Amino acid sequence: MRADGSATVKQLDGQDFDFDRQWRMSGTGTWELTDRPMGWSDGQHVSLSVTRRTSSAWREPADAADEAAVDGDFREPAPDSYTWTLELERRKKGLALYFFYSDPDNRNTYYLEKTR
Structure with missing residues (x-):
């Protein structure tokens, strides 16, 4: 994410059930x-939109339940465009960005890391 509002993502998983x-x-x-209400929390969020997909891949299943959930013969590639809603967490070394993955009721968190 750059100061001019542009962004590049590399091998980022889908949010919520798309994960x-x-x-x-x-x-x-x-x-x-943005400070648009998101339903589950108030405050500011980051809206990250990929408008041009450059590649798509599949994550290896973590366990047998994941493997059974998606049959390899029926996998679809990532969409051509996608928007994540990122939460912000204040830490001693600055802000951390994350989103929720899988069932939103479980509140599993996926933290983003910046590559240099």
């Missing part, structure tokens, strides 16, 4: 800080 489809996406797009 269970096991696709990963790389691409370019934009981001913006």
